[in-house]
Structure formats: structure tokens, C-alpha cells
Amino acid sequence: MTHQSTFMGFLGGYREQGRSCLLISGSNYSVLIDAGIKKTYSGGRYGEVPYLNLADPQRLDAVLVTHLHEDHFAMVPYLIKKGFTGPVYMTEETLELGVRYWRKWAKIFESDGRKLFSEDDVEEAIKHVRPIRFGDIVEVGDFVAKFKISGHAPGSAYLEVRAGERNILYLADIAKGTNVFKDPEPPEETTYDVIILNASYGDRVIGRDATEKAISEEITDIVKRGGTALLPITAMGRGQETLAVLMKYRSALGNAPILVEDTVLTGFNALTKYTSTVRVNVLENLLDNLRRDEHVVVFKREELRDIPLSGAVILVSDLMLMGFSREVFMKIKDDPKSAVIITGYQAPGTFGRALMKAGDTGIFKFGDQIISFKCSVKVLPIKTHFDLAENVSLLTRLRAWGSAKLVLHHGEEPNTFRLAHALTRYTNVENIVMPSVPSFMYLV
Ligand SMILES: [Zn+2]
Ligand SMILES: [Zn+2]
Known part of the structure; x- marks a missing residue:
């Protein structure tokens, strides 16, 4: 068997909170995970978008969206407008509750003159959605992903990914012990090459x-x-x-x-x-x-x-x-x-x-x-993400210390650095990755 390399493109949501977007591609697949927006205001404009053109929308095979929040979901219609023709996988809840955000952003982009997508693109995007259930498997060439309950929002998921010969755990937004949502399902206890962690709370432990x-x-x-x-x-x-x-x-x-x-x-x-x-x-x-x-x-x-x-x-x-x-x-x-x-x-x-x-x-x-x-x-934060203690306990259970590359996602730079520093108590600093946006990594 020839050794395949897996490419990961960090197009948004690293060293920053918002516009989550990750490209994973190999010899016979090119898949985008999340396509969100960053809800910042600057220069009179609302919303910063990920580097979606680097994903080459016309050559993408599929898009997977973990949940309805705008920082993961909002920019899908832009891909359609730019010639993406494949399926968009998400849970039914994500589509039902999230679609109003697509309409909202179509209006914003219309009124601020950016015209990144229109209401027509939104209608077109809806047609591309393939609703999936928890436990369902999405397969594209040598890319296989499983949607698991993440405990963070209605219908929210994290993803277990097999990309070529590599196992990747994309934790997206994950939470435990909320009053409203069921706790996350445990990930499969396999050896992960890459684990993408949530750095929202940095090194804080929030009881x-x-x-x-x-x-x-x-x-x-x-x-x-x-x-x-x-x-x-x-x-x-x-x-x-x-x-x-x-x-x-x-x-x-x-x-x-x-x-x-x-x-x-x-x-x-x-x-x-x-x-x-x-x-x-x-x-x-x-x-x-x-x-x-x-x-x-x-x-x-x-x-x-x-x-x-x-x-x-x-x-x-x-x-x-x-x-x-x-x-x-x-x-x-x-x-x-x-x-x-x-x-x-x-x-x-x-x-x-x-x-x-x-x-x-x-x-x-x-x-x-x-x-x-x-x-x-x-x-006084109402907790909706994993804190340091929860991240550490999951990584310990997965025996990830020393074996997995830990990619820090979904935290502003100070929080990302604080989490990285805290993790050096458990693993070598070479195993901690803090990508800038945009940047990429090959797993060979
Ligand atoms: Zn979220
Ligand atoms: Zn988020």
C-alpha cells in the first residue's frame, strides 16, 4: 500500500474565536468541516469570513457542519455561490434552527454591499443539505466521518474522522453537565493522530x-x-x-x-x-x-x-x-x-x-x-464549553499524551497560549499545534 499524506488547511477559527473552518484533503477527497463567521465589528462592517477561496469550492467533495451556531454554520451559502455542487451534511436540528442565520447574513451582506451570498443562494444551499442522524457515517473516498453528540447545542455534533490512514478527532464545541443538553457520547477509544481541542476557556477550570x-x-x-x-x-x-x-x-x-x-x-x-x-x-x-x-x-x-x-x-x-x-x-x-x-x-x-x-x-x-x-x-460565564479539567480528562482517557498532535481551536490568542502552556505539563511542546489563519499542515 502506498503511503498517503493527509492535508489539513486551517482556514478560520485558530488563535481566534469565530469563523471555524477546516479543510481536510487527500488523494481522492477534499472535505470542509464547518464554515462559520466571526462576529466582530470593524471598520463599520459586521462579520469576518474564513479563507474559503483557499478551499477551492468547485473542487470540494463535501461539507460537514457540526452545529447551528453562526461561527460554524453561517458561510455555507457562499460556497454554493462559488460553485460548490456537493452535499452538505448536518443534523436535522442544525438545518431547522440554523437556516434563519443564513437568511440573516444574506440580508447583512446585501445591505453592506459585500454581496457574499443572496437569499437565492440560501434557497440553493438548503437543497444541498443531506440531514444525518447521530451515529451516521459520511464517506467520501478515503475520508470517513462519524457524527457524535457533543452536548453543546440542539443537534450539535463532534466528529470522529478517518482521513486516509489517519485518525482525527474534531471536538468542535463540546460541553458536559449543562442543564439543557444531554452529555456528549464518549469518543471511540482509538489512537488519534490529531485531536482538535476547544480552547475557549484557555487554562481556566470553571466549576x-x-x-x-x-x-x-x-x-x-x-x-x-x-x-x-x-x-x-x-x-x-x-x-x-x-x-x-x-x-x-x-x-x-x-x-x-x-x-x-x-x-x-x-x-x-x-x-x-x-x-x-x-x-x-x-x-x-x-x-x-x-x-x-x-x-x-x-x-x-x-x-x-x-x-x-x-x-x-x-x-x-x-x-x-x-x-x-x-x-x-x-x-x-x-x-x-x-x-x-x-x-x-x-x-x-x-x-x-x-x-x-x-x-x-x-x-x-x-x-x-x-x-x-x-x-x-x-x-460570570455560563459554561458552554469544555474547560481545562475536562479537556485534560478526555485526553488522559484517550491516552493521547505523547501520541497525538493537539491542535488548539476556538480560542482567542491569549487563551490559546494559556491552554498550550497548561498542556505542556502533560505532553511535549512539539505535540501542541497553534495554527495561525490561514495555514496548513501535512500528516505524512
Ligand atoms: Zn457553538
Ligand atoms: Zn463555536
Whole structure:
């Protein structure tokens, strides 16, 4: 048998968080895994795209998408526009819940003049999708991939890949112990040549119980002193996760009103359908508790001006404060009793990132505006990725130390470096790869 080499192209999502995109090719296959967007704002533009043209869309055989989040999913229609004609594999949930993001980006690219893809390209892309189930195998020449439950989002997967003679584990976004999603399936305990790890949290160990307790204590303090606790979240996943935490500690909050934007409830109903990845019982119980709680108020955006905010918790589905969360922030910002609780990733250039950096200085610049504030800003992550301890325990179980190349993915540079440093306690530094974007690696 001739020795084949496997090519890996890192087209986005390395030493940065967002626009995940990996090309794997060999003598008879060329496959793209994820094609996301980076939700940064710079120079008046929203969204940075991966180096998709380096993948040569016309020569690609297949695209595999791990989950519906925009940083993995958003740019598929661009490939279609550029002449990709093959199948796009993803779970049914990913397509159903994600397709609105394709439409959203078609509008953004239309209005900013970039015209990277249109609504017609979106319709065309939908036709290329081959829905798959967990455990299904995708085969393209000498490339074989298996979709496994990753515990991070509805229908989310990680991938076990056999590329020519090489075993690659692409962990994508993976999480354990969330309130909403079922835990990930264990990967096959084989010898991996390459493991692509998630570096979102760098070298941090985030105890879930401790963080949940810290969030609830913080919020209890805020509402007891008559302030407003603003929690920017996402409507699908983080919103439900946050509500699960609040309801767990409901008694500490007393009768404080919990104001929930209606899209979070719509998200609930959508999620309960997805029995393969969602803890449906937990969600249904949570929904029951919310319905029975007379201090839970579900509101539409236009109704908010009539609702008193003091002493309340408010959940708004705009994680990075670029829209409605920012409007709510403007209402509460000069009240020293109030606080914004940052629960998730804030991309560079977003209002949330600027606010987070301003911390307790009380002033920052955003675009041409000077924003002053008296409320406090707390960063308390609701965990949706593996932390250092979980990464280490998985690698130990797979006996990966010394045998696998560990590629660090999905973390901004400081977090990527911190994770690399932490991993040198277990493996030689030559086994840790921190690709820049774009770059490539041959496995020979
Ligand atoms: Zn994700
Ligand atoms: Zn991601």
C-alpha cells in the first residue's frame, strides 16, 4: 500500500474565536468541516469570513457542519455561490434552527454591499443539505466521518474522522453537565493522530456549581438593593440554561420579577422537539415552573417601556449588546444599584466587549460615542464549553499524551497560549499545534 499524506488547511477559527473552518484533503477527497463567521465589528462592517477561496469550492467533495451556531454554520451559502455542487451534511436540528442565520447574513451582506451570498443562494444551499442522524457515517473516498453528540447545542455534533490512514478527532464545541443538553457520547477509544481541542476557556477550570451559585448570589444582591440585573443571552441554549440557574435559586431571589423576552420562550418550544440531544424532562419541568411563577413576566420588545425594571432580573436575547440589550443597558446605566451580567463570549468590536473592558472605570468609547455609566459590570460565564479539567480528562482517557498532535481551536490568542502552556505539563511542546489563519499542515 502506498503511503498517503493527509492535508489539513486551517482556514478560520485558530488563535481566534469565530469563523471555524477546516479543510481536510487527500488523494481522492477534499472535505470542509464547518464554515462559520466571526462576529466582530470593524471598520463599520459586521462579520469576518474564513479563507474559503483557499478551499477551492468547485473542487470540494463535501461539507460537514457540526452545529447551528453562526461561527460554524453561517458561510455555507457562499460556497454554493462559488460553485460548490456537493452535499452538505448536518443534523436535522442544525438545518431547522440554523437556516434563519443564513437568511440573516444574506440580508447583512446585501445591505453592506459585500454581496457574499443572496437569499437565492440560501434557497440553493438548503437543497444541498443531506440531514444525518447521530451515529451516521459520511464517506467520501478515503475520508470517513462519524457524527457524535457533543452536548453543546440542539443537534450539535463532534466528529470522529478517518482521513486516509489517519485518525482525527474534531471536538468542535463540546460541553458536559449543562442543564439543557444531554452529555456528549464518549469518543471511540482509538489512537488519534490529531485531536482538535476547544480552547475557549484557555487554562481556566470553571466549576459549574460554583459559577451558578456566584451568578445567583450576585443577582440576589442586585435585586434586593432595588437595582436591575440585565442578562444578555442567546435565545437558543444559553437563555434556557440561564433560566434553569435562576429557577434553581428562585427562593433566594424572593419575589423579584424575572422578565423574559418572548424569543427565549419560543426557543423553549423549539427545543423540546429535539429529544436526541435535549434533556426534554428538565426543559418541560422548567417550563411548568415558569408558567406557575406569577413573578415571571414574558414580554415583547415593544412592551418593555411599560414594565418597571427596578428590583427585576431581565433576560434579553442579544448576547453581545449590539441591539436590544444595549437599549436596556442605556435605561439602567446611570443607576449604581444595577448591573450587567456578561454570561458569554463578547467578540472584538462589539458593544459588550467594550463595556466588559471598561469594567468599573465607568466610561468607554464606542465608535464616535463616549458612554459613561454608573452601574456595575460583572463577568460570570455560563459554561458552554469544555474547560481545562475536562479537556485534560478526555485526553488522559484517550491516552493521547505523547501520541497525538493537539491542535488548539476556538480560542482567542491569549487563551490559546494559556491552554498550550497548561498542556505542556502533560505532553511535549512539539505535540501542541497553534495554527495561525490561514495555514496548513501535512500528516505524512
Ligand atoms: Zn457553538
Ligand atoms: Zn463555536
